[in-house]
Amino acid sequence: MSDKPMLSLKNVTKAxxxxxxxxxxxxxxxxxxxxxxxxxxxxxxxxAGKSTMLNATAGxxxxxxxxxxxxxxDITKLPEHxxxxxxxxxxxxxxxxxASNMQIxxxxxxxxxxxKLRGLGWSITAxxxxxxxxxxxxxxxxxEDRMTAKVGLLSGGQRQALTLLMATLKKPxxxxxxEHTAALDPKTAAKVLxxxxxxxxxxxxxxxxxTHNMKDAIAHGNRLIMMHxxxxxxxxxxxxxQELTVEALIEKFSQTSGETFASDRALLN
Amino acid sequence: MVDILISxxxxxxxxxxxxxxxxxxxxxxDFADLTCEGCITxxxxxxxxxxxQEVHPVLAVLVAFVAGCxxxxxxxxxxxxxxxxxxxxxxxxxxxxxxxxxxxxxxxTGTQGTANLSLLKFSSNxxxxxxxxxMGMDKMSAAILLGVVICVAVIGLLYLFFGTEIGSxxxxxxxxxKMCRAQGIxxxxxxxxxxxxxxxxxxxSGSLLCQYQGYSDVNMxxxxxxxxxxxxxxxxxxxxxxxxxxxxxxGIVVGSVIYxxxxxxxxxxxxxxxxxxxxxxxxxxxxxCLTGFFNKIGKRSSLDKRDQHVKDAKKEEG
Ligand SMILES: Nc1ncnc2c1ncn2[C@@H]1O[C@H](COP(=O)(O)OP(=O)(O)O)[C@@H](O)[C@H]1O
Ligand SMILES: [Mg+2]
Numbered sequence: 001m002s003d004k005p006m007l008s009l010k011n012v013t014k015a016x017x018x019x020x021x022x023x024x025x026x027x028x029x030x031x032x033x034x035x036x037x038x039x040x041x042x043x044x045x046x047x048a049g050k051s052t053m054l055n056a057t058a059g060x061x062x063x064x065x066x067x068x069x070x071x072x073x074d075i076t077k078l079p080e081h082x083x084x085x086x087x088x089x090x091x092x093x094x095x096x097x098x099a100s101n102m103q104i105x106x107x108x109x110x111x112x113x114x115x116k117l118r119g120l121g122w123s124i125t126a127x128x129x130x131x132x133x134x135x136x137x138x139x140x141x142x143x144e145d146r147m148t149a150k151v152g153l154l155s156g157g158q159r160q161a162l163t164l165l166m167a168t169l170k171k172p173x174x175x176x177x178x179e180h181t182a183a184l185d186p187k188t189a190a191k192v193l194x195x196x197x198x199x200x201x202x203x204x205x206x207x208x209x210x211t212h213n214m215k216d217a218i219a220h221g222n223r224l225i226m227m228h229x230x231x232x233x234x235x236x237x238x239x240x241x242q243e244l245t246v247e248a249l250i251e252k253f254s255q256t257s258g259e260t261f262a263s264d265r266a267l268l269n
Numbered sequence: 270m271v272d273i274l275i276s277x278x279x280x281x282x283x284x285x286x287x288x289x290x291x292x293x294x295x296x297x298x299d300f301a302d303l304t305c306e307g308c309i310t311x312x313x314x315x316x317x318x319x320x321x322q323e324v325h326p327v328l329a330v331l332v333a334f335v336a337g338c339x340x341x342x343x344x345x346x347x348x349x350x351x352x353x354x355x356x357x358x359x360x361x362x363x364x365x366x367x368x369x370x371x372x373x374x375x376x377x378t379g380t381q382g383t384a385n386l387s388l389l390k391f392s393s394n395x396x397x398x399x400x401x402x403x404m405g406m407d408k409m410s411a412a413i414l415l416g417v418v419i420c421v422a423v424i425g426l427l428y429l430f431f432g433t434e435i436g437s438x439x440x441x442x443x444x445x446x447k448m449c450r451a452q453g454i455x456x457x458x459x460x461x462x463x464x465x466x467x468x469x470x471x472x473x474s475g476s477l478l479c480q481y482q483g484y485s486d487v488n489m490x491x492x493x494x495x496x497x498x499x500x501x502x503x504x505x506x507x508x509x510x511x512x513x514x515x516x517x518x519x520g521i522v523v524g525s526v527i528y529x530x531x532x533x534x535x536x537x538x539x540x541x542x543x544x545x546x547x548x549x550x551x552x553x554x555x556x557x558c559l560t561g562f563f564n565k566i567g568k569r570s571s572l573d574k575r576d577q578h579v580k581d582a583k584k585e586e587g
Contacts, residue, residue, distance in 0.1 A: 058451070084453030097451070099444040102437075110441055113434060114453040120430075123437035166452070 004072055005033035006206040007057070007174050012066035014056055014230075026052040027063070028230035034174075034206050038237075041217040042210040043249070044227035050210045053227070054176045057208075059083040071173050085115030088167030088205075090160060090180040090196075097163030100152035104143060104162065107151055108132045111166035135165060139195060157188035161195050168199045175200065175207040182212060193220065214246045226253060270537075275409050277533030281526030282416025283477045284496060286423060288504075288525045289518060290337075290470030291497030297431075298443040298463040303359035304344045305497065306490040307366025308337050308468045312475025313485035314373040317386040320480070321377040326396040330476045337472025338465040340366060345461030370487050384487040388480065395480045412481060419477070423470065424518045430466075431514060439463045471497075492546045499549055500525035502556040 014027040026049045034040060042050050056063050059080035067076045070086045091097050098107050109124035109132075129147065136144040139161050143154075151159060160180055167175060177196060181189035197220060200207050211217050217224055223237035224244065233256040236244065287309060294302035312333035319329035340362055347358035374383040392398055401411035430436045441449050442459040449456050471493075479485040504517075504524025511517050532549075536542050 079455075080450045081453050081455045084451055087451075089451045091447075096445070096447055099441045099448055101444045102441060106437060106441075110437060110449075110452050110454070116453075118434035118438055118454070120433045120435060123432055123434050 004036075005069070006036040006038070006071055007032075007034040007208075008067075008069040009033075009053070009057065010067045010069075012053075012056060012063050012068065014052055014061070014063045018064070026230050027056060029066075030231055031066075032225070032232060032235070034208070036206055037204055038223055039200055039205070039207045039221035040209070040223045040225055041221040042208055042225050042227060043212070043214060043217045048227040049230040050227055051178055052230070054089075054178050054208060054210065057083075057174070058087055058089055058176055086173040087176060088114075088170075088172035088174070089176045090163045090167050090178070092179040092182050094156040094159040094163070094183055097166065098151045098159055101150060103148045104136070104151055104154075105129060105132055105147040107162065108135075108166060108169065111169045114170045114172075135169070139165065155188075157184050157192055160184065160192045164192070164195055164199055168203055168205065171203050171205070173206065175205045177207065177209040179210050179212060181216075196220075214249050218244045218246070218249070226256075228253070228256070272409070273533045273537050274530055275413065277530035278526050279409060279412035279416055280478075280481070280533075281500075281529030282413065282420055282522070283474055283481055284500065284529060285416075285420050285474075285522040285525035286477065287471050287474035287493060288497045288500035288521045289423060289427065290467040290474065291494060292501050292518070292521055293427075293463055293467035293470070295498065296443075296501065297440055298460060298467070300348075300355050300443070300460065300464065301359070302341075302344060302464060302467065303356060303494060304340055304362045304366075304464070304468050305359070305471050305494045306492070307363035307370065308340050308471040308490070309475035309478070309493045310370045310485065310487060310490040311336055311340055311366050311373075312472030313479035313489060314370045314386065314475075314487075315472070316476035317388060317479050317485040318373050318377045320388055320391050320394050321386070323391075323394060326394060326399060326480060329480075330396070330473055333476035334469045334473040337475075338469040340472070341464035341466070341468030342461055344468070345457075345464040349457035349460055367487065370485075374485060374487070385484060386486075387484045389483060392483065395483070396477070397480060420522045424515065424522070427518060428515045435459070435462065492549065495546070495549050495553055496528070499553050499556070500528050502553060503527050506556065506559075 009030060009032050012027050012030045013025070016022075016024045016026055028049075030049070030053065042053070044050050055061065057068055059075070059078060059082075063076065067074060069075065073086070075083050075086065089097070099110070105124060109128055112128060133144045133147060136147070141158050141161055143158060143162065151162065154162065164180075180196070181192050184192060193216060196209070199205070207221070209221060218241070222241065223235070224241050225232050226234035226249070234252055287305070291305060294300045294305075315333045315336045316326070316329040319332060320326060344358050344362040347353045347361060348355055353361065371382060371384055374386040375381050377383070377386055388395055397408050397411050397415065400406070400415050401408050404411060404414065406414065431440060438449065438454045439459045439462060441454065442456045442463070446456045449459070475490070478489070501521055501524060504520035504522070507523060507527075508516055508520030511520055532545060535548065536545070540548070
């Protein structure tokens with residue numbers, strides 16, 4: 001493993017509605033380094049700043065202070081579409097990650113050009129169709145036989161699986177998963193998580209995965225962070241992470257934050 | 270009577286280019302762009318000015334196209350860079366074009382405030398006369414021939430363009446901007462390109478219209494967007510089963526021709542031509558209500574289809 005981090009957030013601060021009564025400091029002087037190949041699960045109560053951390057990294061908005069580096073490239077000031085060269089993303093809402101009026105293969109072809117200059121070449125080639133068919137068949141959802149179907153016809157689970165494939169089609173330096181199984185029923189969620197694990201392992205990806213499910217957070221990845229009020233209040237990895245239990249996490253949360261765990265959803269799981 | 274039908278059809282073929290332009294902004298980009306109304310006059314005024322300067326009419330059409338592209342780029346920049354909402358951005362460009370169009374026409378006459386430019390003295394330098402002379406046809410046949418050729422060419426080029434990487438990115442932008450940015454598409458740029466192309470076509474339509482009717486008038490664009498929408502809606506109603514993009518585009522041309530033929534018949538039957546605009550609006554409102562109604566039915570059946578897929582998927586997943 002190289003000593004240079006794949007992702008480095010340094011003293012990142014982001015406030016929404018600054019200077020108003022509604023001011024909300026969503027990220028508070030947050031710093032974290034991800035080593036290449038780190039698969040980090042992210043937990044924390046509602047409004048802890050998990051999505052804001054991912055969105056700030058992806059460039060959905062600019063941060064107030066601090067810096068963001070990917071593989072030693074400073075991307076703090078790059079617009080969202082330029083950061084896409086380095087970053088693959090899957091969102092909570094299955095509608096967000098794909099273009100529903102376009103075909104499965106057209107969506108994949110758009111993703112195949114992430115980070116490349118788009119010109120007057122054909123939007124999809126015969127060779128790509130063949131490649132996409134093979135990749136889709138690996139998912140085991142039967143999508144390889146429906147490549148010209150509109151994505152709008154797919155189920156939420158199928159769309160998330162497709163979005164995952166699109167996010168990793170061109171190997172990203174960083175994969176951002178923001179509660180990408182939260183809108184799915186448990187069985188489908190498990191299947192999509194399995195696909196995520198597989199794609200991350202096979203491509204040796206560095207990833208941040210937000211989840212509200214503590215069991216999933218413990219079972220997946222090699223490192224776990226807990227967020228609270230825009231900061232990281234717990235960061236465990238290796239053996240220590242493997243030995244975590246849901247009870248221990250809840251205990252840790254109330255100790256560090258001085259509150260009981262706010263998310264009912266997390267307790268129920 | 271036949272003359273009326275033919276003249277309606279030939280006008281329909283000219284307005285079809287405008288309808289195709291409106292289709293790009295309204296349907297593909299999902300951007301209600303009112304630049305259209307000033308842009309058709311822009312195309313007409315630019316072409317008229319050039320024809321007064323004895324420039325070849327084909328070149329006049331091409332320059333009009335470019336002028337329209339620039340108008341589209343301005344609306345696009347107002348929206349994407351200055352964050353002005355789509356409708357207002359279009360209105361601002363449209364209203365500016367009103368003054369600009371008068372300036373353009375004044376350039377030809379040398380009189381400030383020229384709001385109307387006749388091509389009467391230059392009728393030998395008009396596309397339709399030239400093609401008619403070349404092919405040994407009367408003006409009407411030439412207009413039909415030229416209209417068909419231009420529509421076929423424009424549909425073919427649009428079909429090819431929207432099959433390219435940029436074209437596909439523009440379609441995706443109209444569908445899901447967030448996804449586009451996550452996939453590295455500069456949605457500001459795709460919107461600007463789409464609006465440029467859309468308004469280029471609209472101005473091109475204006476440049477043909479002015480040569481066909483023999484003048485450019487600063488008010489000729491009033492209601493143009495509604496006429497474009499009417500053509501699109503009629504075309505979509507007739508070609509409702511069309512999945513293929515080429516067929517959809519063809520449907521719009523057919524819709525435009527039908528619209529113009531109906532208009533010609535209605536006027537022939539004695540309706541004052543000044544009532545045309547309200548009639549068009551009523552047609553569009555009725556069509557929107559009807560398609561809204563049919564869409565609901567259609568959506569339900571496609572939802573059923575989706576549910577079926579979801580069930581299939583669950584079976585596979587479970
Ligand atoms: N786009 C936004 N505009 C205003 N406030 C926001 C925005 N995004 C997040 N916030 C606020 O920032 C805080 C952190 O939100 P978020 O990062 O979404 O939390 P979570 O950890 O649940 O994902 C919340 O108080 C939220 O209301
Ligand atoms: Mg969130």
